[in-house]
Amino acid sequence: MSTPDQKQPDLLDLVRPDLRAFSGYKSARTEALRGDVWLNANESAWSNPADASATSRRYPDPQPAALKAALCGLYGCAPEELLIGRGSDEAIDLLVRTLCVAGRDAVVIAPPVFGMYAVSARLQDARLIEVPLVDGPGGFAPDLEAIAQAVLAQGAKVVFLCSPANPTGASIPLADIEALLQRLQGRALVVVDEAYGEFSQVPSALTLRARYPEVAVLRTLSKAHALAAARVGVVIADRRLVSVLRACQAPYPVPTPCAELAAAGLSPDALAATRARIATVIAERARLAAALAVLPGVRRVYASDANFLLVRFEDAQGAFDALLGAGIVVRDQRAAPQLGDALRITIGSPEQNARVLDALSAQAVAA
Template identity: 70%
Template structure:
């Protein structure tokens, strides 16, 4: 490693809790690369469960399945040593907060209204929570990056979470702004960009910033565009030195073998081509639904979105929510979220499902 690379690693590792910088974690039976024909080192059952036709589930899985890591590295254009695979993005969020934040001292910064797991993980770790609200303007909700930087500097935040595209508001954070924030907070904080909905956006991934800004980390998932929500495959792309620390803090066997095998199959060339086509179709439906919703009486505003959902303000959000439920359509009620007392979040569905949404909200059809 070059001197500059070593210095970057040392600066990044100073963000880790002092008591975890040399933490080795639990050494499981799969930690060491051992070879043999009779495996008697993990107290596994020698016979398969009667319901397990393939017999593979009697063995503990690889902690970080090699075939899956290889496929994910190709998908996200990064090196395998930059990847941490876990149980959805939620696990990576929790690991970051636990590994970097000393309880009661090191703060976590979020930009509400936003995905709630950042705040939940901070609460569980007793990490002070800093909130810099999104700004609702003509172009939609936007992050005030100057206010974020000032709040992070003033309160010694260790983690800054930027959701891009943001859930539930739909806006993306410009890469140039993320880069400037990371440069300003270098040596002070890790800037974590949550790109759970990145496939639905035209903006390049923030992983492209990581060579120049080692204190940028990116969250990705197979739950959304790849339609594998039940498999719970989440990914953190980060500097290898940080990935090693988080692996030591992670549970021994985070990725079940059936989930890993399904994910590898889903990342084949054929499956990826179909996923790409479906993402394109969803983006087209997003535009159609956005336009159609905006013409309905009782709809105050439909926000532009880079995700697979639309945030919609209503004159009477309660009635709109009830109409949709009566039509068998379940959407996300956002009325308890800050700045969203009149809003619902509607996931973009199939053309038929979207037509059903529009019919349920059309006052003329409801009256008929």
């Protein structure tokens, strides 16, 4: 417990000192001005001949209002708590650059995991602390006690947790994330990457925001919402942190066509179709996992809360080649730590999943 003369920890203490009052670049679209002749941004007075909508000559809204409203409704947060960016990748990079002083601060990850956390740390010259996942009877899981000890002993500023995890597929129980937040209050920002959250029954870490300002949640429209090419992702966090991140962000992160497509993709009809497709993926995930588990040459199929399965093979190269020979491209995970015999297989349509099983069955017979 702190004494009266001790300073209470504050979220902004985690931000780089030189950025806490940083105002960033003020673009022409930042000003709330009204008019019918726009001559403030050095844009063309004429549309490009290929621009059928005649709108692309104008710079986009830095945080498109219609899209932001739809996203806030989807995730249950206030506009000031959400920042739209170019996929989760931009949010990851912004968080590392905003919090970590180059050459001094550290980032904690739990490999095998999504590679952009390490890439962003390296680009910022932040020390990378790896606390490997533990492969147990229930699948891969983070060693949260070891993560807490690493933060406290080495002064890390950011912890990335992927839930459901890529490429291993397991979710982290919400109570375990909360326990880590309690341990690290005021010491580090815990970033929970929920890119595959729609496919999981585990409650979102978004429910923790009211009690823990040191949690940030990443979500994306690339997976369940089938808008990978639109490059729309968000970070949801304390409004003070979101304000700093926005100041550090590029002036126009979301192209107008992408924002319009994403907003349309979050309409009630589109969301209803998305929910139906998520249900299909979950059902197909269970069917494919059960079928793979009994195939000769399959060592293990990991339980998954995502839209993919991590599978160990006796002959991973042979399985990869057999699938590729059948026109099926999967993700080779053998270069990742602890995954020297593993492939990651995205859940496709029922017909595509049947082709996966046919190709692997034929390979097993030939072997």
